[in-house]
Amino acid sequence: MAEAAVTAVLGNLSNIAIQETTFLCAVTLEVGLLRAELVRLQAYLKDADRKWRSGNVRVAVLVSQIRDVAYEAQNVIEAADYMEKRNRLKRGFMGAISRYARLPSDLVTLHSVGAKIQRVKRKLTDIFASAANLEIHLGDTSVVEDEFPTDFGHMHQNSDDDIFMVGFEDEHKEIVDKLVDNEEMLSAVSIVAMGGAGKTTLARKVYTSSRVKEHFNTVAWVTVSQTFKGIELLKDIMKQIIEDKDGCKEIDEMDEYQLGKKIHDFLLQKRYLVVLDDVWETDTWEQLNTTVKAFPDASNGSRVLLTTRKEDVANHVQMPTHVHYLKKLDEERSWELFSSKALPSYKRSSIDDVDEFEKLGRKLVDKCDGLPLALAILGGYLAKNLNIEAWSYVLLGWVSIDDSKRMRDILARSYKDLSSHYIRSCFLYLAAFPEDFVIIVSDLIQLWIAEGFIPHIPNHKPEQIAHMYVTELAQRSLVQVVDRSKGHRWIERIQLHDILREWCIEEARQDGFLDVNTEITGQVSASSSNTQKFYRSTLQNSGDLFLQTTLDLRTLIGFQLSSIPKMTFLRVLRIENSSLSGASRIIYGCINLRCLRLRRCSGFALTSSIRKLLYLQTIDLASTWHSSKNLMPKSFWHIPTLRHVYLNDGFPPPKRSVHQNNLETFAVQILHNNMVKFVSQMTKLTTLCLCFTNKAKDLLCIFANMPHLVHLTIGRVPSFS
Known part of the structure; x- marks a missing residue:
């Protein structure tokens, strides 16, 4: 990630006002020389990162120093740039003086900037000497990475949820039937499976189905996760079921009893469905009903749908419960899911030896042991590497038989295959959000741009490039699509699967x-x-x-x-x-x-x-x-x-x-x-x-x-x- 740091700094420096002014005299020259040194430093980074990841401790220290000096250089340069921006906004007599002469405070700032630039340059000299001692080789800075997915024109051709639903059609119907049956007593359906088996995807498809929407008067979905707070879940449910959206501020000020009572009184008159996704503790239902019974049984066919990795959690809900054990996919359904990602229909017509790909693909599918998340991520990776050598290499290098180790290997391979350090930084950045957090894509893109993760590409707006990054991550199944816009089908909200988030956190900390x-x-x-x-x-x-x-x-x-x-x-x-x-x-x-x-x-x-x-x-x-x-x-x-x-x-x-x-x-x-x-x-x-x-x-x-x-x-x- 030192390469990402230096590239982001260089990108930011090219946009600030100091590069376009001459009033800083000698400081402007120093800034130009410093920027040239950072460009030179960038040429060493690929070899340095490679040796660092191979376990060379001395190189790890050097990579850390490179990142530190890049950020220090940016801080120093922007101190002078900020002074220029501030002076441009001044009005009247003082504004004229600051633009055509130097105020004492400006002279102090410029002197400090000059001294700090000299300190940064000395550090760079030491870094270049260390790189030579560690035999880190100069790379080719003339090569420009391709920031665009090669099949961008087909990015919106398939629905991500429809692909993940491969093999779950019968189970989808079974769960919907159970939710809308004629049983009047309040009851629950619990979906139980290991991580990555598709519980949340199946539950969301059930939740949004037309039969469910028509049957229930009101619905609410909350993600519980491992560190939930009962009052926050109740607030979330209340905001979803109330008709007066202007009352959200009032809800935030309610205590747990007030929330529970208001939800109870509202739901007493409704046939409702409440989804509790990703439940970890057996007493979750009790915690939601501690101060008052928030979810009444009005004998009108209301339901609770729950997803969990733990069988004891599924059986602990204090109401009649149907437990649905979500099985791994069989061989044919595994192949159907994998091939929809790795060999989509719009690519098959251009593949000459498709039979050879299918032969290798079925062997790789067998290695994934029916785990949908593993099949989808591996398929997304191989779709970007459609050549026999790449597929054979993956198969020959496959040694893991443990489910968790298998997932980590596939994730690492897909992450390293991302087209540039820009998009790799964007992916790791998702670890900054809490478990099961629904991320609004437009907000995320503004954060990426502020961080300097989106490169400048002629004739393309940064937002367009960022949207392409989001779409590529979704194509590779590295993010889960929560919903899309109804018009142009842009991805509007995403989530990061727990397994991927844990991996991202470890990778981000290591870097x-x-x-x-x-x-x-x-x-x-x-x-x-x-x-x-x-x-x-x-x-x-x-x-x-x-x-x-x-x-x-x-x-x-x-x-x-x-x-x-x-x-x-x-x-x-x-x-x-x-x-x-x-x-x-x-x-x-x-x-x-x-x-x-x-x-x-x-x-x-x-x-x-x-x-x-x-x-x-x-x-x-x-x-x-x-x-x-x-x-x-x-x-x-x-x-x-x-x-x-x-x-x-x-x-x-x-x-x-x-x-x-x-x-x-x-x-x-x-x-x-x-x-x-x-x-x-x-x-x-x-x-x-x-x-x-x-x-x-x-x-x-x-x-x-x-x-x-x-x-x-x-x-x-x-x-x-």
Whole structure:
């Protein structure tokens, strides 16, 4: 991952203002020389990474040093670039001085930058000397990796769930029949199988079937996982079944008794289906009904559908239960699933020796022992390597017979086969999210771009390339598709299977790419080195568990935190369901911030200090109710890099003379009358989401100058005047 770090740094440096200005005199020359040294360093990385993975401890140290110096170089250069951006935004007499002369504070900054650049160059000199001693060879930097999947034109041809359902058609019908039968008493159906056997895919197909939708008045799906909290599951269920979507904030403030009572009273009048996916503990049902019986038996045919790896969990639910043991696929069904991934119909016509592929494929299918996840991932990998030699090599090298070891071998092979370090970084990044977390693809793409994981390719927008990465990961079955858009069939939400997530966490920690901390386990797995330094971290339900070193942290993704640590060079901050009292000063001090996403957080104070975030690309405060009554400061709309803005209805438009026509996404919970003209100036929007108090005809002027608009979501707020 040192190669990913250096490449991301070089990509970012090519976009910052310092490269286009001459006012920095000698510092500009130093920056150019430093960039040339980083390009030279990049040429050594492939050989260094290869030797590091072979177990050479001395090379491992060198790779870590390369990553450190690349990030240090970026921090130094952006200090000067930030000064330039800040001066450009100054107005009046002081603005003129800062643009045509040097303020004392600027001279101090430039002197510090020059000194730090010299220190970085000395470190680079030492690294080149070490590379020579370790016989690390110079690579060919002229080779450009192909970032595009070769069969992109067929990416939306098959439904991922339909492929995974191969072999489960009879079981799907059996479970649906059991759920919609004439038995009036509340009862459960439990699907039991090992990890990777397809429990969740089968349950989701049942959940979305037309027979189930027509039979039940209301349905809800929650993923339980190993570290669930009963009150959070009840909140999730309540939000799914209520008809008043504006009541979500009220639900977040309820205690467990209030939630249970409200759910009970609502479901008492309904025939309902509740799905509890990925249940690990036998007392889960009891925990959901501790303070009050949330799920009543109204003798109307309501049902509970449960998936689990454990037989004792399946039988422990305190109601009549039908246990369905999901078996491994037989030989023919295994081949059907594998061939649908490895030899899809649109490729078969162009294969001359398809019989030879089938012969090798059936032998490989036998090695997978009927495990759907293994069959799908291996098939996805081999579909990208359609030559007899590659298939034969996999077969000859297959030595594992243990299910878990077999899955790890297949995963490692598919991961290494990904087309570039960019997409490998994107895949490992998924480990930052909690177990069974449903990831919104548009949010994920904004994070990837903020991290520098999406390369610059002429005539292609970064979002387009990122969507292609998501699709390739889905093609390879490295992510599970939760749903797609109804129109153009883009993937909208994804999940990472537990087995893949565990592998990603281990790989990410070994690479020094990402550190994962939880309240229950602390650091998920032991670091490969006691002195391992991480630049990205995720804190999941960690309370007051802080990182040992945070000043150099570049990414923090947190869930259910009570506070956040002090950070200096942060670029990505994504926090959910947390208290941010007193954290505003820390956040506004992170001047390199690219992405600020606060979901369902409290205590965040919006102040004029937000103007300091001159690199900000994405800000999401739509579901966070800030503690300040101040308006969004006028200077916020002048941030030059701003592209994606999500706000609640507490943000009126800025004063006149302010324009923001560089936005690509704008979402606001309530669009008041006085905001219409301001929004109509956003001529580059591709996504617009809003609720409005106006008459529909008053909104026509908004769309007149939006030729790039692709996604539009609008709603009407009732008027009581």
